[in-house]
Amino acid sequence: MLLGVNIDHVATLRNARGTTYPSPLEAALLAETHGADLITLHLREDRRHIKDADVALIKQVLKTRMNLEMALTEEMLAHALVIQPEDVCLVPEKREEVTTEGGLDVVGQRKKVAKYVKKLKEAGIRVSLFIDADADQIIAAHEVGAPVIELHTGAYADADNHEKQAYELARIAAGAELAAELGLVVNAGHGLNIHNVTPIAQLSHIRELNIGHALIAQSVFLGLPEAIRQMKEVMHRARTLAAIQEG
Ligand SMILES: CC(=O)[C@@H](O)[C@H](O)COP(=O)(O)O
Numbered sequence: 670m671l672l673g674v675n676i677d678h679v680a681t682l683r684n685a686r687g688t689t690y691p692s693p694l695e696a697a698l699l700a701e702t703h704g705a706d707l708i709t710l711h712l713r714e715d716r717r718h719i720k721d722a723d724v725a726l727i728k729q730v731l732k733t734r735m736n737l738e739m740a741l742t743e744e745m746l747a748h749a750l751v752i753q754p755e756d757v758c759l760v761p762e763k764r765e766e767v768t769t770e771g772g773l774d775v776v777g778q779r780k781k782v783a784k785y786v787k788k789l790k791e792a793g794i795r796v797s798l799f800i801d802a803d804a805d806q807i808i809a810a811h812e813v814g815a816p817v818i819e820l821h822t823g824a825y826a827d828a829d830n831h832e833k834q835a836y837e838l839a840r841i842a843a844g845a846e847l848a849a850e851l852g853l854v855v856n857a858g859h860g861l862n863i864h865n866v867t868p869i870a871q872l873s874h875i876r877e878l879n880i881g882h883a884l885i886a887q888s889v890f891l892g893l894p895e896a897i898r899q900m901k902e903v904m905h906r907a908r909t910l911a912a913i914q915e916g
């Protein structure tokens with residue numbers, strides 16, 4: 670199972686004082702050196718954390734691959750076609766949101782999503798759609814030609830009781846299975862941390878987890894290398910246990 674380290678909130682800390690540190694570029698290189706399989710960064714329309722210069726600089730030096738998260742806008746499409754990240758993940762954005770809330774509504778804007786998927790694929794960029802684990806959204810993602818989806822784990826992560834968490838986990842598991850049956854590559858992310866990642870990591874259809882906020886928070890106390898090491902250890906242990914249980 671792959672770990673995508675989202676470095677958005679290194680930029681949040683930097684921007685808090687308008688300094689040059691902590692550097693998202695340094696964070697990306699350190700993360701790669703210490704186990705990140707890819708680097709994820711979200712160039713938001715309001716540039717509240719990652720800036721255009723961060724994306725351009727980091728793309729030049731990454732040794733793994735860049736997963737650029739972006740909204741479904743002409744501005745962001747133009748950026749992606751210039752930057753040429755290996756992966757683009759199309760995510761919904763609302764300026765007033767604190768963080769990403771729901772998944773992308775593919776069902777309600779098929780033609781627009783299909784247009785962006787086509788243009789990005791023609792540019793040689795692999796496209797992922799950040800969607801809720803909803804059968805209609807998963808089927809629509811497949812129908813618009815996206816090769817990859819990222820299942821939104823926010824409702825699972827935010828669940829405030831075991832019943833809700835179990836319900837959301839079951840939704841994600843069923844969504845991952847449906848997506849895999851359709852031939853989609855299945856990733857997951859949002860709100861995952863060292864304490865809630867195990868059940869998600871045990872889902873064999875999920876190939877990659879994108880984790881940011883909790884990792885960067887943990888790195889304040891442990892350092893980024895150790896935070897990544899611990900997360901990868903927990904993910905690996907979860908996967909090994911699941912494999913044993915599946916026999
Ligand atoms: C799509 C998603 O869940 C995150 O990758 C996204 O980057 C969250 O936005 P913030 O990083 O701005 O919280």
Ligand SMILES: NCC(=O)COP(=O)(O)O
Binds near residue numbers: 709858859861881883
């Ligand atoms: N797509 C999810 C991601 O990149 C990181 O989300 P979070 O861990 O910062 O909530």
